[in-house]
Amino acid sequence: MYDWVDYFHVLRLGDYADFTCALFDGDFSKTLNQAQKDKHEYVLGGLHFKAGDRILDIGCGWGPMLNYIRERGGKGVGFTLSSAQNKYNVSKGLDSRLQDYKTVKPQDVGQFDGVVSIGALEHFCSIEDFKAGKQEEIYKNFFKFCSDVLPKGGRLYLHMMIWGKKVPNPDSFSLNAPEGSEEKIMARTIKFYPGSWLPASKEQLIKCAEPYFNFISTKNGRLDYIETLKRWGDWSSIWGSPIKTFKALWGYIKLLPKLFDPNFRTQLAFLRHSDQSAIFKKEIFTHERMFFEKK
C-alpha cells in the first residue's frame, strides 16, 4: 500500500518497524523505542493477555505487535494486504498471512483470546464507500468478524485516526485551494492515503460495535501522534551509517522516474509541507485507542 514510503521507514527504524503512533502519554522525554514498547505493553495489558494466548492482529504491518506477543510467550497471527510485509514477517518466523479480513471466514482462522487492529481501520472504508453510505455497514461487519473469533468476555483493541472537529465534505478538497487551507491539505492527504476514509467519531464506532461488544475505555492519542511524527522526521540513524546512507541514496535514485507522475509529486508535497502533523495540530484529525469486550 505504501511501497516507497515503507522502504525509507523500515530503513530508518529497523526490524519490526511500528508504522503507527507510539504511547508517550505526555512524557516526551521517552525515546521513540520506549514509547512504542509502552504501546505494545498497554495493548496486551488491556487485553488481559497471558502467556500462551492466541492473538489476531488485523493489519499487522512489519510485525511489531506479532513480535512483542511472541516475546511475551503468546501466539500471534497477523493479516496484511502487503506482500512485502508478509514476506518479511514470515522470514522472521512470524505467523503472518496475506489476507484481507473482509474475505476470511471465521471458521478458517479459528478462535482467539484477543484481537488487535492498530492503524488499519482507516483503510477499511474508502471515500467511495463513504459517499455510497456504506461506512457503518463496513464497521458493523468488521465488529461482527471480530466477535465471531472471540469468546464471550474476549477483548478487542482498536487504534486509529478519527475525524477531529467535524467530518469534511470530500468534494471540497482541492489542490487549487490556498496553501495552508484544510481543503488543500486534505487534497494532498487523500493522494497520500488512497482508498481511505476515517470514522466520524468514537461514538460512531461504539454504536457500530454495540450489537457485539461493550465499550470499555478510550485514550486520546492526538498529541502523541504529533510527537511520533516529529521523531520520524529524525533521519540521523540513516546519515550515521554508511550502509544505510547508500541504501537511502539508492532509494532516491530509484524514485527519479516517478517524478513524472503527478500523484507522486503530490505525495512528496504532502511530506514537504508536513501535512500529517498540520492535520493533527489543526484538529482536522484526532486519534483514539479503544478497548471493547465481547458481550
Ligand SMILES: C[S@@+](CC[C@H](N)C(=O)[O-])C[C@H]1O[C@@H](n2cnc3c(N)ncnc32)[C@H](O)[C@@H]1O
Ligand atoms: C499503517 S499500517 C499499520 C501496521 C501496524 N499495525 C503498525 O502498527 O505498524 C496498516 C496495515 O493494515 C493493513 N490492512 C489494511 N486494510 C486491511 C484489510 N482489509 N485486511 C487486512 N489488513 C489490512 C495493511 O496491509 C497494513 O499492514
